[in-house]
Amino acid sequence: KARTVKESTYSNRGMTLEEDLNESNQYYLSHDIAVVHKKPTPVQIVNVDYPKRSAAVIKEAYFKQASTTDYNGVYRGKYLDFEAKETKNKTSFPLQNFHEHQIHHMKQVVKQQGIAFVILMFTAAEEIYLLKAEDLFPYWEKMKQDGRKSIPKKDVEEKGFLIRYGFHPRIDYIKIIDKLYF
Amino acid sequence: KARTVKESTYSNRGMTLEEDLNESNQYYLSHDIAVVHKKPTPVQIVNVDYPKRSAAVIKEAYFKQASTTDYNGVYRGKYLDFEAKETKNKTSFPLQNFHEHQIHHMKQVVKQQGIAFVILMFTAAEEIYLLKAEDLFPYWEKMKQDGRKSIPKKDVEEKGFLIRYGFHPRIDYIKIIDKLYF
Numbered sequence A, B: 001k002a003r004t005v006k007e008s009t010y011s012n013r014g015m016t017l018e019e020d021l022n023e024s025n026q027y028y029l030s031h032d033i034a035v036v037h038k039k040p041t042p043v044q045i046v047n048v049d050y051p052k053r054s055a056a057v058i059k060e061a062y063f064k065q066a067s068t069t070d071y072n073g074v075y076r077g078k079y080l081d082f083e084a085k086e087t088k089n090k091t092s093f094p095l096q097n098f099h100e101h102q103i104h105h106m107k108q109v110v111k112q113q114g115i116a117f118v119i120l121m122f123t124a125a126e127e128i129y130l131l132k133a134e135d136l137f138p139y140w141e142k143m144k145q146d147g148r149k150s151i152p153k154k155d156v157e158e159k160g161f162l163i164r165y166g167f168h169p170r171i172d173y174i175k176i177i178d179k180l181y182f
């Protein structure tokens, strides 16, 4: 059955966090603070209709696995790269929210001296944390060696940095980046 | 009339250059030299079919104007951002190959101390140049003030940097970046 959808409603999970990040990035952009954009959803286009006198219509396409994280950009000359995820879970952050290729990409970024991190939201507590990618990797590796499949919330609280929810920008993650890397 | 197309054949213009850049970026990635990806084509999705037991099919979607350039990434910690264009023109590079929002984006990147440039290919001469965004902007501004709508090839030769076509990577633009910015 076909459904008509708005562009941004694909994943119900993550909707608000994504909107808040877009608002924040827009704030950074218009105030010359940072240039960060969300990458478009990758789509494999199979069939396109070119009607006379109107715009091309994509008639058949499929969602593709992204090869990178969703957000990247530049802040004070440095490369920023991150993924944002949320969970309804109260006591831990499930690692299956991430994909192997995203972790792999963040490792490549870190190797190239870029700034890579994740923004983790616990929706029940309404808490948002910035966790450096370097602090995420060990949990991922342990999971792959049959370890636990989530990061305990208290570890996120200890290793991550709480981002207070604001009015404008709503998620001021650059403030944390500034303290951590500059 | 509907046509079945391969993902990468939308623009005939730019096809080979895009493939060569993808190959070069793949080379950089696998050799830990740089992490640069082409952004997905932005698409406005209107209607999606979710069949039982198989992948979601996008049934109606439209091409959207990109708000940034096509390529970005990280090299030695620094943010890289560029657009690649080609022309069949022998004596000048037409500026209508660029869009206002791409120029605007590159200006924002430069303000944020990122490295922004364009890769210009003259297909007849089989010559590829890297031109810093800062050296492109004045031509764009002059055009907007009713000036000439292209950059003379000799100006590209003088202000830009010839990238010799190679075997692997095919377009070694990082070599130029290295000399210019590090």
Ligand SMILES: [Mg+2]
Pocket (backbone or CB within 6 Å): A070, A083, A084
């Ligand atoms: Mg994502």
Ligand SMILES: [Mg+2]
Pocket (backbone or CB within 6 Å): B070, B083, B084
């Ligand atoms: Mg383009």
